[in-house]
Amino acid sequence: MHPLTMMQLKIDDRILLKVEKPAKYTGNEWNMVRKPLDKVKMRFAFCFPDDYEIGMSHLGMKILYHILNKRDEVYCERAFAPWVDMERLMRENDLPLYTLETYTPLSEFDIVGFTLQYEMSYTNVLNMLDLGRIPIFARDRTEGMPFVIAGGPCACNPEPLADFFDFFVIGEGEEVINEIVDEYISWKEAKESRTEFLKRVSCIEGVYVPSFYDVIYNEDGTVKSIAPNTPDVPDSVKRRIIKDMDSVDFPEDIIVPYIGTVHDRIMLEVFRGCIRGCRFCQAGFIYRPVRERSYEKLCEIAKKSVQSTGYDEISLVSLSTSDYSALPDLCNNLIEFTEKENISLSLPSLRVDNFSLGLMDRVSKVRKSGLTFAPEAGTQRLRDVINKGITNEDLVSSVRLAVSGGWNQVKLYFMIGLPTETMEDVEGISELSINLIESCRDISGRDKFLNITLSTACFVPKPFTPFQWEPMDEIEVLMKKQYHLKDLIRKRTRNIKYNYHDARISFIEAVLARGDRRLGKVIYTAWSKGCKFDGWDEFFSFDKWMKAFSECNLDPKFYANRKREYSEVLPWDHIDMGISKEFLIKENQKAYEGDLTRNCAAGCSACGAQVYKTGICAKTKRGLIYGENTEV
């Protein structure tokens, strides 16, 4: 079925033994899928635009790899961004980027799919296409070349990458990927043109074909309209979701890498979505509604996974594990199994209360070294603005509980540059942290004061959040706030170690996050100048990016630092994530009033996700549904 031009590369020791961690490039891991290629009708290259050690920690890839490979006629293989040492040798030796399963160059695949987890990996996408010998621009791809597609959270504003991808998949992939494969196989059998295939998939809910839409701009550079230029293409593309988490397939036979990766363990996905609705958090909105797996199903997955992988560590994964409705049942059942099997259980993103501390005492992996809290803002006023429903008292009592339980290291995460933030709020971060140390003095023991690692990220406004209209702080302002905070802390205490993000990286991230189609040429220009691994401090080049903007005659501040009106057409307005604009506007207004919105478990606030009629939306009590009693 497949063309016989297929080539399998031989990667020489003279290359592999010259690079760091050569096992990143050799595949052959435990549970890697092998298939007879003559039975395969469709070959899919799943590409992760970052290092192997990061990509192999990504749950989404494991899920789709499993779903696609369940089908005999489909073969899904993996490719990662080669690290700079390997890339140099590949280019010197004229070696194309290949998949780890069969050492086949990317250009030989039917579909090449990227996951977009982070804006700063966009240049890596271009670099991987180039290394894989696929034309970087979608318009340059001709009959017989792969279709290049993308999904993941950043696909919710696909516009900056519209020039490079044949199509995007919006939302969760488990079902829609199979529909795309079916369409591909029947299109191939029908021997139709490339455009015909794009027309076929544009009818699948969740698929966005950017070349079928025209963007018209106003004179001031804002978007005037985004509209289909092809018949039968939907005006807006609806996000796909999985309705029932217990019936959707979850991988129990995940690949076990030979080298250590960032999350080198079994990841149990407890639920999708988050009930909290913190106003800065994109994940809190674009994955709604909360849909849980049953604890019985989770325990079953855990046991089977241990058997097939041999992993000795399990981690519960979700946006906020404490909010799982059956947490005690899950933990009691899991611990019974993990203790017997010498498996350690890690429980990230738990809120600290008596229950979770007792739990942490029982699970082995949580050594008494680090606990993490994310107050996000330093003053109550600002925490109310972002709808982070915790108080100073909550924090003090949680940290006191932890310290009296033997923990003496705490990590605190904050953001600077949040809307309405003043220097007083920034100072609040150091106040709050020092206050924590002071309030634990009586219980922390003489020589073991509480030690805090304090990290601040720069707030980046993201699409589909109530802050999508907000200007980001200018780089200089962010840096001034960082230095001020650093100064304050240094003067007051030695028990706090302060880390902060590079504001210039966050600035580029902000531009890409809310950019429009015109940014494609900036990304291309930046990549041509050598930009890659932009999320890594050691590779990020602000100067190259700024040169790229000026060569393309675009002002990055227009995207990052400009306040948008509610009435402005946003570049992602034709993407329907299931959250209504009215709700986001109301949330934005409430933010300025410091007014809180209750979480989904406490009652429905009519965000729009009710349209999916599933998960927590289907459970919410009568009378609370659809916007009645929406205030706390």
Added chain:
Amino acid sequence: MAKILRFRFSRGEKLKYIAHLDILRVFERAVKRAGIPAAYTQGFNPRQKLVFGLPMSIGLTSESEYADIELSEDMEPCEFIARMNEGLPEGLKVEEAVPRNTKDNIMNQITAARYEIVFEVKEPKSLFEIHSMVYDFLSREDITIEKKTKKGYRPVNIRPLIYSVSAEKTAEDRFMIKAFLSAGAENNLRADLFMQAFIQETKLEIDILSMHRKALYASAFNEWKNPFEVAND
């Protein structure tokens, strides 16, 4: 039947790209997948009682690695071999196993290793020329190389750690060095460091094509012994 087993395993081309700690992890996971009743250490972070004879660096293949494993219940060596090999990936294979009764673990017993290193010369050389280079190399009393340590480079004289070296020709422009080197927890000389010294002293320009560990030895009463022979001393 035994509670402590000593086993020999091989590592082929497919798994030579991973470091020693990664190999350890592969074995731990294989034990778990195979449902072998391993004994675990006590404490916060229980680990399998699994000890390896000598670390393997990246790129090295071997037909003769040794490890000791402690079990929580008795097991026949042949059953252990069969079950382990079901859980091990292609490229790692348990070849033999015997009960271990000695108190000394394998790591403390290994003292020497035999290597075969194949290389290609960039300018043609005769076997005679290579032989005389080996001869010159071995006649030195001091061969000092800069060894990379955690704190930077440190000079070490490796000559006392070289027991014997010979060379043969395997193909056009290709030669194989057979080296018998000191090994073990003390006084270990890795094959790649040995080759670094050889290149440094002979000024030969070569591409190393493969490094292979042929055998590991324990020593007892001034004799080199197969590690299985000392499993019950």
